[in-house]
Amino acid sequence: MSRTPPPQEAGHDARRSRQWLAGEAHGAGVDRDGLLELGAAMAALTAAAAEREPVAVAAAPVGVDPGTPIRKPLRPDLLRPLDTNAEMRWTALAGQGYVVPNDRFFVRNHTVTPRLDPDAWRLRLFGTGLRGAPARDTPVEFGLDDLRRLPAEESTALLECAGNGRRFYTDQQDEPAPGVAWDLGGVGVARWRGVRLGTVLRLAGLTGDAVDVMPEGLDPDYVTGGRNLGRVRRPLPIAKALDDVLLAYEMNGEPLPADHGFPVRVVVPGWIGISSIKWVGPMEVSATPLFSPWNTQFYRMFGPGQPAGGGTLAVQSIKSAFELAWDARVTVGEEVLLRGRSWSGAGPIDRVEVDTGDGWRPADLVAADRGGPWQRWTVRWRPPAPGRWVLRARATDVTGAVQPDRAAPNDLGYLFDGVVRHPVTAG
Structure with a gap:
């Protein structure tokens, strides 16, 4: 059974909307961040109250040939x-x-x-x-x-x-x-x-x-x-x-x-x-x-720890990735410049740490990227011995959010933010 937001919430949102229209939202007494949070909260109230019909998520829509949906060339190296x-x-x-x-x-x-x-x-x-x-x-x-x-x-x-x-x-x-x-x-x-x-x-x-x-x-x-x-x-x-x-x-x-x-x-x-x-x-x-x-039905958080009607899903989670092939091969004893990028929907990246098998250490951030939607970084590594190694990177954004070792599960597999274990082989 659906419900509308309480009158005081609806009234507040209407007043803020008028302030935006009048160009007054940046003036004294107007909390812009609070206004954005209010919009998300209202969407959560109404969507969580809606009845969710079960949907079988297909790998491809019925009647669509998965080989022809994209027009640009799909170069296998890209x-x-x-x-x-x-x-x-x-x-x-x-x-x-x-x-x-x-x-x-x-x-x-x-x-x-x-x-x-x-x-x-x-x-x-x-x-x-x-x-x-x-x-x-x-x-x-x-x-x-x-x-x-x-x-x-x-x-x-x-x-x-x-x-x-x-x-x-x-x-x-x-x-x-x-x-x-x-x-x-x-x-x-x-x-x-x-x-x-x-x-x-x-x-x-x-x-x-x-x-x-x-x-x-x-x-x-x-x-x-x-x-x-x-x-x-x-x-x-x-x-x-x-x-x-x-x-x-x-x-x-x-x-x-x-x-x-x-x-x-x-x-x-x-x-x-x-x-x-x-x-x-x-x-x-x-x-x-x-x-x-x-x-x-889609793009909501269902499963353990989520509200019965599903949780909101709007801001992207924090992630890090190496600019490196999966199972890449590196040379023992030769220095490798590891490159990567980190990002978060909640705000710019503040710091990045990398673990090459001997504990976490800070990565060098590209200064020109500071404050942008993602952050490039580098770390130098000299593989000490042959064999399989696992590289890990984790970021912290300006809100203090840190990538966890494990992502909290949800039924539809959204917003993975766990630290990814990237394998390489030294020889």
């Missing part, structure tokens, strides 16, 4: 195909700098990459959170040229699949989870260019009563367990939508590639990848909380 997806190989980042080039950026597709005509494409906003409450069939529309005429911004942001690292629940913790068995390559940082979602919402007639915004993709309907769940869509609280969310039409200085959302996608910094809807078209703006299978 990407590893996984059903309808492809994950970046960490060795492909060697010498590539801070951002991930488009040709090796991971792909998360629920179905297939659609072919869209940019001249015919429209962003269509509707719902009770806009003036006049336009209906879905009579929305406020923006074309690609309309967005390009608005003030453009660039954001260097990290996107990551919520299931990134899922296979380590099985391999390291003997806790198998359904879904795509990602290693750690379902993540990437890019320079995104576009217009702020808040700018477009205000132009569309956003009211102070709006509480949720739900972007919807234009990819084919997702079918799983014999049921059609429609197009991929997931709501955002209005506070986040008005904060740092981008409607991006460029990626790393190029028009947005087809597999990454052409002609326009949503980029939601710090939040799980499903929030950054690709190929965005319809967008509901609502004065009441919104729901979809992607915030009630």
Whole structure:
């Protein structure tokens, strides 16, 4: 049985929404972080109260050929195909700098990459959170040229699949989870260019009563367990939508590639990848909380230690990865410069430690990365003897969160944050 938030919570959120609209959210007496937490708490209350239908998570949607969902070349040295997806190989980042080039950026597709005509494409906003409450069939529309005429911004942001690292629940913790068995390559940082979602919402007639915004993709309907769940869509609280969310039409200085959302996608910094809807078209703006299978059945935390209706899943967990092949071979007695990257949805990385078999020691952080969405680091190591060695890296972010030895399990294998044991062989 569903319930609405207590009146005082709803009233507080409405007042804060009006302050955002009036540009007063950064003034005295307005706690911006508290506002964002309030939006997440309201989403948790409403989603946890919704009845969850059991869903069989299929490896690929019914009727979709896993060999044809991605349009860009899947070079085996850059990407590893996984059903309808492809994950970046960490060795492909060697010498590539801070951002991930488009040709090796991971792909998360629920179905297939659609072919869209940019001249015919429209962003269509509707719902009770806009003036006049336009209906879905009579929305406020923006074309690609309309967005390009608005003030453009660039954001260097990290996107990551919520299931990134899922296979380590099985391999390291003997806790198998359904879904795509990602290693750690379902993540990437890019320079995104576009217009702020808040700018477009205000132009569309956003009211102070709006509480949720739900972007919807234009990819084919997702079918799983014999049921059609429609197009991929997931709501955002209005506070986040008005904060740092981008409607991006460029990626790393190029028009947005087809597999990454052409002609326009949503980029939601710090939040799980499903929030950054690709190929965005319809967008509901609502004065009441919104729901979809992607915030009630999927992309919620079910299992031990979680609420009966599921726990919230928004901010990404903290992780570290070596830019090194799995089971790499190194030479005994020769110094190796180990490189890696660490990241956290809660904030920038503060420090990184590495264990090469003789205890934890600090890694050297790349100074230029400080404060960014991920942090590069290096450690020098001289393998002392032949045989199999295990490398480990753990990070601490600015909130004080530290990677644990083991990740807390959940039924769908989300947000793995355990320290990964990376094997190498010295000879």
